[in-house]
Amino acid sequence: MAAIARTSNGGSPAFRTRATENAVSPHGQSLFDVDERLSVSSALEHSMKSLNTVAVMVALAIATIPEASSHSVKDLEAMLGSREKYFQPIDKPAPHFELQDADGRVVDLAALRGKVVVVHFIYAGCPDICPLHADRIADVQAMVNQSPMKDVVRFVSITTDPKNDTPDVLRAYGGIHGLDAANWLFLTTTPNQPEDTTRKLAEQFGHKFQKTENEYQIHGIVTHVIDKDGRWRANFHGLKFEPANLVVFINALVNDDHKPHGHDERGMWDRLKRLFGS
Numbered sequence: 001m002a003a004i005a006r007t008s009n010g011g012s013p014a015f016r017t018r019a020t021e022n023a024v025s026p027h028g029q030s031l032f033d034v035d036e037r038l039s040v041s042s043a044l045e046h047s048m049k050s051l052n053t054v055a056v057m058v059a060l061a062i063a064t065i066p067e068a069s070s071h072s073v074k075d076l077e078a079m080l081g082s083r084e085k086y087f088q089p090i091d092k093p094a095p096h097f098e099l100q101d102a103d104g105r106v107v108d109l110a111a112l113r114g115k116v117v118v119v120h121f122i123y124a125g126c127p128d129i130c131p132l133h134a135d136r137i138a139d140v141q142a143m144v145n146q147s148p149m150k151d152v153v154r155f156v157s158i159t160t161d162p163k164n165d166t167p168d169v170l171r172a173y174g175g176i177h178g179l180d181a182a183n184w185l186f187l188t189t190t191p192n193q194p195e196d197t198t199r200k201l202a203e204q205f206g207h208k209f210q211k212t213e214n215e216y217q218i219h220g221i222v223t224h225v226i227d228k229d230g231r232w233r234a235n236f237h238g239l240k241f242e243p244a245n246l247v248v249f250i251n252a253l254v255n256d257d258h259k260p261h262g263h264d265e266r267g268m269w270d271r272l273k274r275l276f277g278s
């Protein structure tokens with residue numbers, strides 16, 4: 001039985017092309033200024049490979065944009081809200097988790113402070129959707145890792161099937177899907193946690209993995225983005241979102257040192273250091 005994923009159709013090629021082209025605009029304006037001159041029939045829309053190439057250029061280009069303010073993150077949220085229909089802005093503390101990697105190293109949310117974290121839930125035995133989700137995350141990671149953002153961004157896959165996703169399975173999975181272990185983690189439950197811990201965690205993130213009689217799981221697809229302060233800032237739903245939009249959003253959070261929630265010390269210190277060139 002196939003897992004069922006909550007996806008919907010859309011994401012017109014015209015939109016993808018326009019958003020991507022505008023994101024590389026060299027004029028120092030908003031990444032999403034509308035440029036109606038672009039042709040809908042651009043060759044880009046026919047080639048995911050070309051799109052990825054352009055998207056890598058986007059990642060490189062935006063990495064050189066001067067520090068964004070929280071104001072620009074809000075602006076970007078508003079623009080993504082109208083242009084990327086699979087984007088859902090959120091602003092609340094991310095659900096806490098304490099899990100472990102294939103080598104038994106415990107990783108909790110607090111350990112990821114100071115990093116922008118892209119989290120998603122999958123299980124290795126999934127026959128259809130999870131492999132595609134992992135491939136999509138690998139695409140985004142490849143773009144991010146072409147830029148200095150690599151040091152500030154962590155990609156975290158969490159298995160919802162800890163019984164079957166043994167350490168060996170976890171170790172093999174990244175290589176199969178092109179995920180770079182430099183800033184990617186595949187986490188599972190710790191030995192003393194109940195078997196459904198990560199499925200419960202997915203519910204805290206707002207979606208469900210429901211086990212069926214034959215070991216498959218019925219589930220949706222959501223990519224979560226957590227900022228450097230551990231706040232859950234967005235969901236990208238399904239697989240039809242434009243990867244470059246996720247990269248642009250990640251970039252805004254990487255550059256956002258403003259603390260809108262009343263704890264500004266580190267951001268202020270960083271700005272002072274930059275001001276004095278140290």
Ligand SMILES: [Cu+2]
Nearest residue numbers: 003126129130
């Ligand atoms: Cu799946």
